[in-house]
Amino acid sequence: MKMKLIASALMMASVSFSSVATTELVNKAKAENAQQGQHNRTREAGFKATEQELKNLKAQLVAKRNKLQAQNDALAATFSENEDVLARLEEQLRLETGSLGEVFGVVRQNAKEIQNELNTSVTGVDAQSYNQQIDDVIAATTLPSMPQLTALWKAMEQQIKASGQIALTPVSFIDGEGKTQQVDVARLGAFGLVGDAGYVAWNGARQETKSYIKLPENGPTLASVSSLENGQIASVVLDPSRGVMLEQLALTPSFADRLQAGGVVGKIILGLLAIGVIIALVRGASLSVARQKIRAQLKNPDQPGNNPLGRILAVYDKEQNRTVEALELRLLEAVVDEQTSLEKGLSMLKLLAALAPMLGLLGTVTGMIETFQVITQFGNGDPKVMAGGISMALVTTVLGLIAAMPLLLAHNILSSQAEGIRNILEKQGIGLVAEQAEKATEPKTTQPVENAA
Incomplete structure (x- = not known):
């Protein structure tokens, strides 16, 4: 019985507790719902305010767009009107100016x-x-x-x-040290400016002058031009190209520059030419002296001297007691010895004359090889790059020919002189042999035999 009461009491207590809890949860839910509703209303009010602002902004932009569109339409209309007006004005200008446009271009x-x-x-x-x-x-x-x-x-x-005037005028002149000074120059018409030393180069962009690297021979000076200015007649070297030829004159190579372009082969050719000239001069002087001595010996054949003919005569005096055949061989031996002495060095001249063109050809081939190497490295776009090798090739060829011609001429002249001396010696030797043969064939004198009575 008691247990039932306790259970009933517990059940009532739990029911009352759950009722209280439910009431609290309901109240809490209502409070949160009210709070959420207030938040939502606040946000909705904010959204509506933003929407209104955006609508106002849209209205402003639309109004601005409409205004700009109206301005654009007005500008387009104005542009079209301006184009029409400009076209009419251009046509009017063309009609009024006529050929003045061409005149303006010519002017x-x-x-x-x-x-x-x-x-x-x-x-x-x-x-x-x-x-x-x-x-x-x-x-x-x-x-x-x-x-x-x-x-x-x-x-x-x-x-x-x-x-057409010769005028004296001051100009700015740059000397060799780079200093600028005012000097007086004479202007020869439109041809050039002449200073104290000769022509000066004019730089129109910088309004200054400077000396040319190389000036022509007998060129005008300020002193010589003064006579022309005074009306006196005088010859003046003019440059009709207005300075172009004077600038090219500085680029013209001198004789030393051309020899330098020949390189090592050119120097060898010149060395051979010098050796050949020395040999030719020595042998020419020797043959000339020998010819003079032979002429003197021909005038006095009885006294043999120290010359080719004198040595032939000495052999004859020494060997004249021999037979004609033996004497002829002795004289022939002496002539051959003298011929060897007379022709000494002539074979070397001939060799040098033949060797010089071959060396020139060697320099030509070497220069062309160098040219092709330059073309391989830098191409053939700039002729100046190839000029060195081609110049060397041409200079060595010219040097070889120049060396060969005088050497051949000297060899021919000296050979002719030696041949002439040899002919004189052979002629005199043959004469001596003939004289000896005549002596050997003269009949001997005999005593007449008396007939017996």
Whole structure:
């Protein structure tokens, strides 16, 4: 019984506890729901405010777009109207100007030519009064005005007059040390400027002068040009190319430069030529002395001297008691000995004359090999790169021919002289043999035999 009461009490207690708990949960849920509803209403109000702002901004942008579109349409209409107006004006300008456009082109072309003349010609030293007007004509985008056209033909007239004048004018001169100083030069028309030492190069861009590297022989100087300025007649070396030939003159190689271009082979050829010339001079002097001694010996054959003919006569005096055949062989031996002495060195001359062209050919082949090597390395776009090898090839060929010709000529002349001396010796030897043979064949004198009575 008690147990039932306890159980009933427990059950009632649990029911009351669960009821209380449920009530608390419901109240809590209601409170949270109310709080969430308040939050949602706040957010919704914010969304609506943002939506309203965006709608206002859209309205502003649409209004601005409509305004810009209206402006664009107005500008497009204005542009179209301007194009029509411009086309009508251009057509009107073309009709009114007519051929003046071509005239304007010709005027600008002539102005550019005069400007180039002033920048490059020596007349720009002092004849340049209309430079600004010419620059204005070149830079103009409209038809030239009458003052500009007047300045243009006056500039032409000034250049024409300056080309026929000899005028003394000061210029800036750069000396060999790089120092700039003011000097007086004489302008020979449009051909060149002449200073104290000769022609000077004019730099129109920098308005200064400098000396040429090499000047022509008998070239004009400031002192010699002064006589022309005073009206006196004198010959003057002029450069009609306005300095181009004077610049090329500095590039013209001298004799030493050409020999240097021959290289080692060229020096060998010159050495052989020098040796050959020495041999030719020595042998020529020796043969000349021998001919003079032979002429003197022919005038006095009874006294043999120290010369080729004298030695032949000495052999005859020594061997004249021999038979004709033996004497002939002795004289022939002496002539052969003298011929060997006379022709000494001539074979070397002939060898050098034949060797010089071969060395020239060797230099040619060597120079061409060097040229092809340069072409392999740098290509053939720049001829200056190949000029060294080709120059060496040509110079050695010329040196070989130059060395061979005088050596061949000397060999021929000396051989002819030696041959002439040998002919004299052979002729005299044959004469001596003939004289000896005549002596051997003379009949002996005999006593007449008396007949017996």
